[in-house]
Amino acid sequence: MADLMLNSVTKIYRPRGREAVRAVSGLDMAVGDGEIIALLGSSGCGKTSTLRMITGFEAVSEGSISLGGRRLNELRPAERNVAMAFEGYSLYPPLTVRDNVAFALLRERAPREEVVRKVAEVAELVGIADSLDRFPSTISSGQQQRASLARALIRPAALHLLDEPMSQLEPQVRAILRARIKEWLKDRGMTAVVVTHDQTDAIALADRIAVMEASRLMQFATPAELRERPANLFVASFIGEPPMNLIEAEVAVGASGPRVVAPAAGSALTLDLPQTAALPAGHRVWLGLSPRHLAVGQGPHRAEVMVNQWLGDQTHLALEIDGLPLTAVAAGMVDAVPGEVVPFAVEPRGIHLFDCAEGAAIYHGSAEAA
Amino acid sequence: MQHTSWHWRLFKGICLALISLFFLFPILWVLLMSFQTNEDILRVPPSPFFTPTLDNYRALIAGELTGAGSTLKIAYMKNIWNSFVLSACSVLLSLLLGVPAAYAFARYRFRLGENIAFTLLSFRFAPPLLVLLPLLLYFQDLGLYDTYFGLIWVYQLITLPLILWIVRGYFEDVSPDIEHAYRIDGHSWLRSFLKIAVPLARPGIAAAALLAFIFAWNNFVFALILGSSDVQPVTVGALAFITASGIQYGQIAAGLVLSVIPTFVLALVMQRYLVEGLSLGAVKG
Numbered sequence: 001m002a003d004l005m006l007n008s009v010t011k012i013y014r015p016r017g018r019e020a021v022r023a024v025s026g027l028d029m030a031v032g033d034g035e036i037i038a039l040l041g042s043s044g045c046g047k048t049s050t051l052r053m054i055t056g057f058e059a060v061s062e063g064s065i066s067l068g069g070r071r072l073n074e075l076r077p078a079e080r081n082v083a084m085a086f087e088g089y090s091l092y093p094p095l096t097v098r099d100n101v102a103f104a105l106l107r108e109r110a111p112r113e114e115v116v117r118k119v120a121e122v123a124e125l126v127g128i129a130d131s132l133d134r135f136p137s138t139i140s141s142g143q144q145q146r147a148s149l150a151r152a153l154i155r156p157a158a159l160h161l162l163d164e165p166m167s168q169l170e171p172q173v174r175a176i177l178r179a180r181i182k183e184w185l186k187d188r189g190m191t192a193v194v195v196t197h198d199q200t201d202a203i204a205l206a207d208r209i210a211v212m213e214a215s216r217l218m219q220f221a222t223p224a225e226l227r228e229r230p231a232n233l234f235v236a237s238f239i240g241e242p243p244m245n246l247i248e249a250e251v252a253v254g255a256s257g258p259r260v261v262a263p264a265a266g267s268a269l270t271l272d273l274p275q276t277a278a279l280p281a282g283h284r285v286w287l288g289l290s291p292r293h294l295a296v297g298q299g300p301h302r303a304e305v306m307v308n309q310w311l312g313d314q315t316h317l318a319l320e321i322d323g324l325p326l327t328a329v330a331a332g333m334v335d336a337v338p339g340e341v342v343p344f345a346v347e348p349r350g351i352h353l354f355d356c357a358e359g360a361a362i363y364h365g366s367a368e369a370a
Numbered sequence: 371m372q373h374t375s376w377h378w379r380l381f382k383g384i385c386l387a388l389i390s391l392f393f394l395f396p397i398l399w400v401l402l403m404s405f406q407t408n409e410d411i412l413r414v415p416p417s418p419f420f421t422p423t424l425d426n427y428r429a430l431i432a433g434e435l436t437g438a439g440s441t442l443k444i445a446y447m448k449n450i451w452n453s454f455v456l457s458a459c460s461v462l463l464s465l466l467l468g469v470p471a472a473y474a475f476a477r478y479r480f481r482l483g484e485n486i487a488f489t490l491l492s493f494r495f496a497p498p499l500l501v502l503l504p505l506l507l508y509f510q511d512l513g514l515y516d517t518y519f520g521l522i523w524v525y526q527l528i529t530l531p532l533i534l535w536i537v538r539g540y541f542e543d544v545s546p547d548i549e550h551a552y553r554i555d556g557h558s559w560l561r562s563f564l565k566i567a568v569p570l571a572r573p574g575i576a577a578a579a580l581l582a583f584i585f586a587w588n589n590f591v592f593a594l595i596l597g598s599s600d601v602q603p604v605t606v607g608a609l610a611f612i613t614a615s616g617i618q619y620g621q622i623a624a625g626l627v628l629s630v631i632p633t634f635v636l637a638l639v640m641q642r643y644l645v646e647g648l649s650l651g652a653v654k655g
Contacts, residue, residue: 015479016479016481055550055554057550076553076558076559077550077553077554078553078554078555078556078557078558080554082554083554084550084551084554086547086550086551087547088545088547090545090547090548090550090551091548091551092548092551092552092566093548093570094569103555104555104556107555107556107557108556151551155555
C-alpha cells in the first residue's frame with residue numbers, strides 16, 4: 001500500500017534492422033495511496049507496456065517509476081513488492097488452484113491457519129470455492145481467470161496490478177465481481193492499477209481513469225469528469241456508449257451572442273452559446289453533442305428519425321437533420337417511427353467544442369452550467 | 371455408418387498384424403539368428419526351425435570369438451560399455467549446455483542470436499567426413515586422440531544442436547507470464563528457470579535427450595577415426611565379426627541384440643515423456 005509515481009516514463013522498442021517503436025511516450029501519472037486507477041485504451045495504446053515497466057519485465061527507456069517513495073527502475077521484479085493478475089492467467093500448471101492461490105503466502109511462511117482462512121476468504125470473493133482442489137487445466141478459462149485474480153488479491157503487496165482481470169467472465173458475474181473487488185481493495189486500502197479496454201469495467205472499478213491512445217496519456221480524470229469535460233477530441237470520441245456526436249462546425253456571431261453553426265459548410269443546426277464563451281467568429285471547431293443531452297420530444301430543432309431502438313431500459317435514436325446524422329439517447333420509450341420528423345432540444349450542458357487543428361477542448365457546456 | 375461389426379474388427383486386426391509383422395520381421399529374424407550357429411544360418415533353403423544355442427552370447431560375453439578352428443580375442447562388452455559412457459556423457463553435457471542456451475534463444479532477443487542458433491544447427495549439415503581429417507590432426511596434437519573426453523567433445527556436434535533446437539521450441543510454447551508470475555512472487559530469475567521453465571518443458575527435454583542418445587549411440591565414423599579399441603563404441607566394435615575366416619553371422623546377430631538392449635530399455639523408461647512430448651510439440655499451445 002503506497003503511492004505510485006510515473007515521471008515522464010517512456011518505452012522505446014528498438015527491433016534490430018527496423019525502426020524504433022515508441023510504445024509509451026512521456027507518461028506522467030501520480031496515483032495516491034489506496035487509490036484505484038484504470039488504464040483504458042484500445043489495443044496497442046501502450047497500457048500493457050506501462051504495466052510491464054511497473055512490474056519490471058520491461059526496462060524503462062526514459063523517466064522514472066517510484067512506489068512509496070522508492071525508485072523502482074533498477075529493482076528486480078521480485079524486489080518491487082507488487083502483485084499481478086495476468087491476462088493469460090499464468091497459473092502454475094502442476095499446482096492445484098488452492099496451492100496456486102496460497103503460493104505467495106506459503107512462500108512468506110505465513111502461519112498455516114492464516115493461509116487457510118485467507119484462501120477461503122478470497123476464494124469466496126471471486127467465486128472459486130468449489131474448484132480449489134482442481135488443477136488449472138481442468139477448469140474453465142473464466143475460473144482460471146478468477147483464480148489468477150485471487151492469487152493477486154490475496155497478497156498484501158504495495159501495489160496490485162490487474163491486467164484485463166475480467167475479460168473472460170460473463171456479464172452477470174462481471175457486474176457482481178466488480179463491486180466485490182472494489183470493496184476488497186478499498187477495505188484494505190490497497191493501491192491498484194487495472195488495465196482494461198472495457199469502459200464499464202474502468203468506470204465501475206476505478207477512482208480515476210487514465211485514457212491512453214497511440215502511446216500517449218490523453219486524460220487522467222474521474223469517470224464523471226471524462227464524461228462531462230473530455231480534454232480532447234479523442235477522449236470525446238472514446239468515452240461513452242454510444243460516444244459523443246462529433247460534427248465539423250464554425251463559430252458565428254449572432255444577434256444574441258456567439259453561436260455555433262453545423263455543419264461548417266451548411267446550417268442544419270445552429271446553437272446559441274452563452275456570452276461568456278469568448279470565441280472568435282469564423283473559428284473552425286469540432287462540435288461535440290453528447291447523446292444523453294439531446295432531448296427528443298420538444299424543442300426548437302427538427303430531425304427525422306432513422307432508427308428507433310428500445311433497449312429495455314433506454315432508447316437509442318438515430319436522427320438526421322439535412323443529411324447530418326446524430327445519435328440521441330432517451331431514458332424512457334420514445335413514440336416515433338422511422339421516417340417521422342420529431343422536435344428536439346440540445347441541453348446546454350451537452351455542448352462541447354474542440355479546436356479543429358489540435359483537437360484540444362475549448363469549451364464545455366457542462367462547465368458553464370456548473 | 372459405423373464399422374463395428376465383428377468381421378470389420380477381425381479384418382482390422384489381421385491388417386494390423388500383417389503390417390506389424392512386415393516391419394518387425396528383420397528384427398525378429400536377427401533375434402532368431404542370434405540363437406543359431408553359423409551353419410544353421412547359412413543353410414539353403416533357410417528354415418525357421420533349428421536347435422537354439424546360447425554359444426553366440428557366451429562367446430561375446432567371454433570375449434572369445436571362435437571361428438573356423440581359431441580363437442580371436444574381442445572386447446565386445448567393453449565396446450557396449452564405451453557406447454554407454456560416450457552417449458550418456460555426451461547427452462548430459464549437451465543438456466547442461468543446451469537447455470540454458472535453448473531458454474536464452476527462446477526468451478531473449480540479442481545481437482547475433484539467430485545467427486548463433488543457426489550456426490549451431492549448421493553443424494548437422496556438414497558431412498562428418500568433411501571435418502574428420504583436420505579433427506584427427508588436431509586431436510593428435512592436443513592429446514585428445516583416443517580419449518573419452520575427445521570423443522564426447524566431438525559427439526557434441528551430434529547431440530547439442532538436436533537438444534538446443536527441440537528444447538527451444540518447447541520453451542517458446544511455455545507462456546513467459548507463468549515465469550513472470552513466479553518472479554513477481556519474489557523469486558529470482560534462476561529459480562524461475564529451474565522451478566518453472568524446466569519442469570514445464572520436461573517432456574520436450576526428455577524427448578530431445580532420448581533422440582540425442584540414440585543418435586550418439588548409432589554414431590560410427592567419429593569413433594572409428596578418432597579412437598582406438600579402448601574407447602570405441604559398439605558400432606565400431608561390430609567390425610571385429612568380419613574375420614579373415616569369414617563373417618560370423620550368429621555372433622553379429624547376438625551382438626546386435628545386446629547393443630539394442632540399452633536404448634530399448636531407455637526408450638521404454640522414457641516412453642511416457644516421449645509420447646507426451648511429441649504430441650505436445652505437434653499441437654502448439
